[in-house]
Structures are given as C-alpha cells and as structure tokens.
Amino acid sequence: MTSHPSKGFCFLLVLGFLVGAPGAFSQTQEKPEAQEQEQVIQPDLERRDIKIPRIDTENFEVGFFSGILSVEDFGSESVTGARVAYHITEDFFIEVEVAESTVSDSSFRDLGAPLFPNEDEDLEYYSVSIGYNVFPGEIFIGKKWAMTSAVYILAGVGNTDFIDEDLTTVNFGIGFRILPTDWLAFHVDMRDYVWDSDLVGRNERTNNFELSLGFTAFF
Amino acid sequence: MGRNAQGFPNFFFFQISLIGGVHAAKLYQRVEVTDPFIELRTGPGRSYPIFYVAERGEKVEILKRKTDWFKVLTERGKTGWVGRAQMENTLVDAGIKKSFRDLLVEQYIRRRVEVGFGVGRFEDETVTRVRAGISLGEHFMAELSIGQVSGSFSSSRLIDVNLIAYPAPEWRVSPYFTLGVGKFKNDPKGTLVGASSTEDTSANAAIGVRYHATRKLMLRGDLRTYVVFIDDDRSDDFQEFTFGLGFFF
Numbered sequence: 516m517t518s519h520p521s522k523g524f525c526f527l528l529v530l531g532f533l534v535g536a537p538g539a540f541s542q543t544q545e546k547p548e549a550q551e552q553e554q555v556i557q558p559d560l561e562r563r564d565i566k567i568p569r570i571d572t573e574n575f576e577v578g579f580f581s582g583i584l585s586v587e588d589f590g591s592e593s594v595t596g597a598r599v600a601y602h603i604t605e606d607f608f609i610e611v612e613v614a615e616s617t618v619s620d621s622s623f624r625d626l627g628a629p630l631f632p633n634e635d636e637d638l639e640y641y642s643v644s645i646g647y648n649v650f651p652g653e654i655f656i657g658k659k660w661a662m663t664s665a666v667y668i669l670a671g672v673g674n675t676d677f678i679d680e681d682l683t684t685v686n687f688g689i690g691f692r693i694l695p696t697d698w699l700a701f702h703v704d705m706r707d708y709v710w711d712s713d714l715v716g717r718n719e720r721t722n723n724f725e726l727s728l729g730f731t732a733f734f
Numbered sequence: 735m736g737r738n739a740q741g742f743p744n745f746f747f748f749q750i751s752l753i754g755g756v757h758a759a760k761l762y763q764r765v766e767v768t769d770p771f772i773e774l775r776t777g778p779g780r781s782y783p784i785f786y787v788a789e790r791g792e793k794v795e796i797l798k799r800k801t802d803w804f805k806v807l808t809e810r811g812k813t814g815w816v817g818r819a820q821m822e823n824t825l826v827d828a829g830i831k832k833s834f835r836d837l838l839v840e841q842y843i844r845r846r847v848e849v850g851f852g853v854g855r856f857e858d859e860t861v862t863r864v865r866a867g868i869s870l871g872e873h874f875m876a877e878l879s880i881g882q883v884s885g886s887f888s889s890s891r892l893i894d895v896n897l898i899a900y901p902a903p904e905w906r907v908s909p910y911f912t913l914g915v916g917k918f919k920n921d922p923k924g925t926l927v928g929a930s931s932t933e934d935t936s937a938n939a940a941i942g943v944r945y946h947a948t949r950k951l952m953l954r955g956d957l958r959t960y961v962v963f964i965d966d967d968r969s970d971d972f973q974e975f976t977f978g979l980g981f982f983f
Binding site for chain 1: 782
C-alpha cells in the first residue's frame, strides 16, 4: 500500500499524452485544406436526389433459451435465459448470455446440515463467448424443404452469482442451429460451466452442465 | 488508410437521404454484373453449392446481407447468396456510376463503434472485461469498460471511462495509451464474516498494443495501473494485464 500514486503511473500519464499529442495536431491541420477546396462560384443547378437503398444486414441474433442446469453437489434445476449474438464472419460469432436458475440444498437439509439461508436460492450467470461454426450445412425435409444449419463450438468467460458469491466462470460448449427461414433459428446447446466453489467446505473446481433448447431471430 | 477531410459532411448528407428513402416502397439496391458471371449459392457460406450463375450485364437486386454474403434476386427470378469478392466488381445503378466496392469501402471507413471483451490478471486474481468504444476522430477513442475480479476473498467490480490515444492508427500492429477514471466496488465474499463492501473512485493508465487480425476483428493486450483513492490521504495501487478481442460494427 502506498500513500501516493506510484512513479510508474505518473510516467505513463506523461508518456500517454506526449504520444497522443501529435495526433491531435495533425487533425487540426486538416481543416484549412477543406476550406481551400470550397467553390467560389456556386452553379445554379438543381440537385438530383440520389437515393441509395440501404442493404438490410442480418448479423445480430437475439433470442431466449430454456433447459436444465446441473450444479455439482446440488442437483439439477431448470434454467431460462436470453442470448444475443453478433456474427463477425461466416465462421466466427460473439455471444452474450444471461440466465437464471435456482440451486437447492435439500439433500444437505435432509441430512440435517443446511448450507443455504433458504432451501432454494437464486443463481444467475452471464457469459461472453466466441463461437465457431464447425460444420455448416443444410438439412433436407422431404422434397420441398431445405434449411441451412450449423454445428458450432463455443468457449468463453463470465460470472456466476449465487449465495452472495461472484464466481469467475469459464464455459465450453457445442451447439446446433437450424434456420427454417433467413431470420429465424432454433438452437440445441450443451455447455459446461466451470467455476471454483468453496460452498461445501473445501475449494474445488466444479463442472456444471447445461442442456438447453432455444430460438433466436436475426436482424 | 488516408481519410478524406471532406468525407464527414458527405456522410451526414448520405444518412439524411437514406432516412428519406426508407419510408417509400421497399426499394433494394440494384447492381449490374460486370464480371463474366457471378455465382449464386443456396446458403450464406463458401461451402454451400452453386445452383445458378448470373451473366455479365444482368441486373440483380440485393435483398439482404449476412456477414460477407449478399442475398440477391436476379432478373430471371432466382434467389441465392453471392460472396463479397464477386459483389465488389458489380456496378451500382442509382444514377451514379460507382462500383459496389466503393460503397463497401465507404461503409468500412465510417465504422465508429467498437465492442470487445478481455480476460487477464488483476494482481493475482482473474479479471474479465467487457468494453465498448466510440471513435473520436482518427487518433482518439472514448471507451466504457466494465470489469469483474472474482477473488478468493472478495469480488470487485470496476467501471471505467477511458480516453485512448492511437499515435499510429494506420499500423497493423498499433500501440495505444489510455487514461481513465472510474469506480472501484469491492464486495467481500458471503462466507466471510464482518467485512463490509466499499466503493471508491479510481484512476487508471495503460499502455497496450492492438493487432488488426482481419477487417473486422482485432486482438489487443494491455498493461494497466490502477490507483484507488480510498480516502483523502490513502490510496492503493493495482496492476492489471488483460488480453482480449474486439470488433467493429
């Protein structure tokens, strides 16, 4: 613990501004150039209004999912959540998930050793993951229907909050997405959420599996 | 990439005319094929089969875009997905003779919002960060960063507003410097008795490097010093290292 900001910090402050400053100057110098290019005589022409229609991009995916989360030492409970994904390229996407479940200590309670203030406690988690479409493809149903699909893998980090504890959580998973139309997708996801917990007395690494079904809309 | 000094006002004009156009009947961007042919695929990806080709001179309407794939409707009523490389060589037909590639480049230069996340070490604990930034000209960016440190005894939440300076934004591997202020909240774990949570003002400075991996995706790593002002005459220092990725919209 120190009573003043360290020397290194002050050095960074000065260095940051020294290096940033030339950039600021070069920007202000660009302006006079623009003024020089202004026309002296304004021709009396009627401008044609050119309308360039916007191309509708569908790189965002928003939706809900529901399934079962099995928390190590505490049994399986239902889980519901929301997900937002952004597709960066045809291969990679970023996904953010927020979900809610419950954890029950009933098996400990039955033995006369309750761990939680209440039998059922809320569990919330969020995660930020990067996904990769490993097996893009098409699913054929009968003669008329062809739907694009993909098997993807995911890995990410996040946080799980239960019984007043914030637990850094790493997740890995595999999922399947099928698109009946361009903008609608159905998902099946399997994930492993890994966090360190000391709730049952010792600090241990726990694997918490989740199986979920969901749907998303692209926009 | 050189930025045209006049590009900015043009951009606003362009935006206004776009908003005006949306209320009219559904209009699609029409382009003319100038390559010998373009290939239509059944899905938005390189592995989907080609089922049709549109020839030179044919006009196609662009219905939508997914990542770098464009869904087009040909004059003969075929609908399929065409890759960016082939679309770039088509000509825009809206009263201006302009290649579709120029339109895409304009869009790329206009990108201003950057989002990302990172992981790293905050002293000896794991830190995760989510960031969003908006560029302020070529050399500066304002960034909001939310971090969480989940330690063995307590968890901390860091919310910072940073100013980032890029001395050489045109380099593929580009260094940067940041300065910021924020809030540092610390919550002891529920299993500890008698500890109370705190919230203090903090300042931070960092040096970092970002690497433009692809057109949209970049990797970044930085070394950050945090100073938390606990009270009038006491402060605490923390070092943080994070590695992460970011992408542009």
